[in-house]
Amino acid sequence: MREMTFTDAAREGLSEEMARDPMIFVVGEGIGARGGNFNTTVGLYDIYGEMRLRDTPISERGFTGLCTGAAVMGARPVVDFMFLDFELDALGDIINQTSRLRWMSNGQVKVPIVLRGGIGIASTGPHHSSSMFSLFMHIPGLHVVAPVFPKDAKGLLKTAIRTDDPVIFLEHKKLMKFRGPVPEGEYLTPFGKASIVREGKDLTIVGISYPLVEALTAADMLEKEGISAEIIDPRTLAPLDIDTILDSVSKTHRLLVVDEDYSPCGAGAEIAAQVVESGFYELDAPVRRLNGAFVPAPISPPLETAVVPNAMNIAQVARALVTE
Amino acid sequence: MEKDDKSPLLLPKYQLLELLKTMLLIRFCEEQLVKSYARGEIPGGMHTYIGEEATATGVCANLRDDDAVFSTHRGHGHALAKGMKPELLLAEVLGKATGSSAGRGGSMHLFAPDVGFYGTSGIVGPSILLASGAGYTAKLEGSDKIGVSFFGDGASNNGVFHEGINMATAWQLPVIFVCENNLYATEVAFSYASKSKNIASRAACYGLPGIVVDGNDVLAVYQAANHAVERARSGEGPTLIECQTYRTRAHAEGMKDVGYRTQEEIEQWKERDPIELWKKRLLEDGVTSEQEIGEMEAEVLKTVEDAIQFARQSPMPDPSDIFDHLFSQEVHHA
């Protein structure tokens, strides 16, 4: 099977969709002729032109609201916000308008919009490193997608564009050059279906976005010590495939959730709560979470290393979990 | 741009009468809702349009069903002028299952997409962005539909005014921005909130035309809107129309009417009641008679009475549907 980077795979998905449906258009800062800060739209402007690859002024709230209105009227916009931190300017409208127009109108209007962009700590500092998964998971009416593997980046982006609901599509910066196999031909990846990336029996590790890659490295280390970790990639956080996680916990009886985002009220807290609610009698130890430190992301390398979970931390926590 | 001169009436009689009929419909509906509110029939708050009827009427008379209007918290007038059925509006405001949103939204979340009405809103301002988006879609699909945003003087000081109007103008979108300047944002005078002479003059900063209109003169509003609609449909881009008008009731039902303004000021504006002004003009110009007006009023009153009866007799909504339409399909969430 051919190998591609995460970004190239996602772009191939976008390109296929744009060829299929003339009502899909992309807005964002620099996504026109320049092809996007993260190369999300390279080559597309030359094919489709200005109406469908629209460079915007620095007006996140403005263009997110504008795209919401466009979606209501029959277009399928993709807001490429570059850094999630910027898109937070539009949070009020994302919550009050984008996420709830369908419900408030009792189904009379729909908002088929994708809000995508870069997340995560990658030598990016306090204003360019947000992940904020649980913030969006907490809003009724939004789907939240965080692929890790290139094939999922493509499949999930295509699904996101075709869904008639608003989708928050979060791409970790450290994954953008991550290479992986991508199938040929047309395929869509469904929401609400986690994938078991590695089978194991001593503990379950749910890795959200980039940290999943670190967890895989940790699993190799642990294997040599005789600890077998099962690694789960949730792929979509809303809808969340809790059943796959519960089945895994029924097998291993121990759960660790690794998430670069903060722990108070993080995605891991929700997963832990659901596992305790529905899988209480499977747990042989408390559910553990490993999160990024509860501080804004620092820029200097030793500081950054200290705040993000890496393979060593994950292995350490996993070791403690299987013996505690 | 300067205030438009009064041109000779060039519209056919039925259209001139239609303007009166729409204003009457809005007025009688609002008066009925005021009574209903006082009787405790309405859950939540309500903001009436009484005194501003000419603005919604004059603008919407130029629009088609496939043009999209986005409105504000004070939106009953826009909804009715755009063609929303009064019984759906009243039932929704009363929180009934037969309302336009089956009781989910109430006064501030009215939707009637079949006549191009895409929502009143509890947050001021976003109508500017949403209407711009509607214009974008029209341009993308190559149609001549337009997007229309109604907002108030309060919203004109919000960031969306700047971001939305700037982008719509830069991209030459088919949009009309209608600012209803009724002098007060809730209870804060515009003159206190801004040193701008008026709102229309801000248009110059963005490069689109800005028009000031007497918001209580329905014909003047009609003509200004007509001009803006033509511009939009022919691809010349957006227009900002500032309609100077006044609401003769408090910001929201139950709130005090004076304190931030004087009774004298209210009385002065009541003398410029848009409906009375238009009736007077129609009579003076021999377009209609007192009797015809009387018949029209009786007809509209009956429509409103039927609508309120419908609303009152309708059932309350059933909470078992509460999760419907959160997503396009059944999605298993937490």
Place this chain on the structure above:
Amino acid sequence: MAYEVNLPRLGWDMVEGSLATWLKQDGEFVKAGELIFTVEGDKAIQEIEAYDSGYLRILPDGPQPGQKVPVGTILGYLVSESELDDFEFPNDRTDSQATLEKVGSKELKPNAHATQQDGSGNGASAIRRINISPYAKRLAEGMGIDWKTLKGSGRGGRIMAKDVKAAVSAMELSAKTKEEGYQDVSEVGMVAPAKLETIPPTRISMTQIHRKIAEHMAASAHTTAPVTLTTEVDATELVALRKQLKEGLLVEGQSPPSYNDMLTKIAAKALLEHPWMNARIDGDEIIQINSIHVAIAVDTDRGLLVPVLRDVQTKSLRRIAHESVELIEKTRLGTIGLNELQDGTFTITNLGMYEIDAFTPIIDLPQCAIMGVGQIVAKQVVVDVEREKVAIRQRMVLSLTFDHRLVDGAQAARFLQRVKRLVEKPYLWLAG
């Protein structure tokens, strides 16, 4: 047209208020827009405009100034001139008392969160808590292990699955299993059936009798079409009769008939009148037996045995009583002969001494019916419906299981009804 004048809602969360003062008088003309009364709202006194024009008629029994009433309460009416003379205050004002129906009063089921308040393994508590993980507890209970006796190797002394499994392994007696050490538990589900065998259960060989009983019961269940009828009989007279007999016979130095004896006598009489209850299936034929041999269920330490009183229809109550005592004693001592356990045509089984009210006895093949007897209990019952008189009576439930293959419901019911009559009115025994 009369327009209502209501207490208005000022402020979206106002639910009640009071009229402060009328600014117009009863009978005065009010023009729409004029101030008509003042209201004491949440914040201050507010002046209220009339929405309509008309002559004010104040409700004479309406709310008084200062009286708190719900929003929407009618204070009066504005009446047009033409209607004024004939105007009467409507009686039914209920639909105008427009209080807001509480939208959303139906509570949506909230997301049930089971919050766990106990901190696991913090060690700060003065009382020693035995901590065990939920999974380990489930395993322990499934394997029948008292986990409270286990020592935990988890953090803070928590008992984990591996501790439970270790305990199970330790209990295994054979050296062979000890060598295996930890079992691969990935296939172990809810309960580990393999492990159950390592704790030897108590084994009891079935005696001949047990096997026979087991076979017999199974055969009955598989062969018959059993239906149980119950009826509550008034045993007051029966109790009184026994008392008399007791008193009478004691004088003579003999033990009185038991309730079973009396019921045996009663059953025999009823069986004579209802011969289809004293029958059996033999191939394609139903054999009605002309002798009544009543089998009595006796509980012994060797199991349930059912000695038979033969030809009851020919015997007096005294003789039945005497013979039953003998039979029961022989049964209990184990000296009963096989022939004395055979050929019963009807069985009576009494669980009254265990305070059982009613039950579903199993037919003793090849018989076609069995009567279960419950305890005799004093109850308050209606003795005269029309005069509504109640009294305390002795009550007893009879449970008759019959084989629907050869007896139908009505037949069995009639038999049981007859038994009931005979119990309730023992003097009927004399009537031939």
